[in-house]
Amino acid sequence: QVQLVESGGGLVQAGGSLRLSCAASGRTFSRYTMAWFRQAPGKEREFVAAITWIGGNTNYADSVKGRFTLSRDNAKNTVYLQMNSLKPEDTAVYYCAATTRATLTPNPFTIDYWGQGTQVTVSS
Numbered sequence: 001q002v003q004l005v006e007s008g009g010g011l012v013q014a015g016g017s018l019r020l021s022c023a024a025s026g027r028t029f030s031r032y033t034m035a036w037f038r039q040a041p042g043k044e045r046e047f048v049a050a051i052t053w054i055g056g057n058t059n060y061a062d063s064v065k066g067r068f069t070l071s072r073d074n075a076k077n078t079v080y081l082q083m084n085s086l087k088p089e090d091t092a093v094y095y096c097a098a099t100t101r102a103t104l105t106p107n108p109f110t111i112d113y114w115g116q117g118t119q120v121t122v123s124s
Contacts, residue, residue: 002026002113004096009118012086016122020081022096022115033099034072034079035106038092038120045095050104051079059104064090086122093117 008020022034035050049060049070058070067086072079083090096115099106 002098004098004113004115006094006096006115006118009094009120011121011123014086014088014122014124016086017082017084018086018120020083020094020096020118020120022079022081024077024079024098031100032112033101033103033106035097035099035111036070036079036081037095037097037108037111038090039095039117040092043092045108047106048094049081050106052104057104083120086120088122088124090120091122092120094120 003025005023006020008018012018033050033052036048037045038048039045047061048064049068051058051070051072060068067084069082095117097111098113099111101110
């Protein structure tokens with residue numbers, strides 16, 4: 001059984017920073033692309049960022065490019081999403097995700113595993 005456990009969400013003022021973590025367990029993740037999605041109330045789940053386990057190639061949604069940084073620690077099977085210069089529109093539940101597909105632009109329908117989600121709230 002694959003498990004993805006997120007942590008690090010919370011409440012922050014606009015302009016502040018948070019770091020989300022996603023710890024993966026249960027399988028060998030060397031063939032997985034890891035990603036973050038987010039979902040705000042009344043909106044569809046949207047792609048935020050993705051990273052390959054091998055090579056560490058990354059891709060970001062235009063809305064977070066330059067503000068968010070995705071990294072991984074292979075020894076700990078953990079990925080990190082550093083979020084800086086947060087805006088109220090970043091408020092959402094953030095989900096860690098894993099896919100076996102060789103893509104840095106995954107969509108929700110191609111995800112194999114999801115975490116439980118962590119709330120990020122940015123106040124103005």
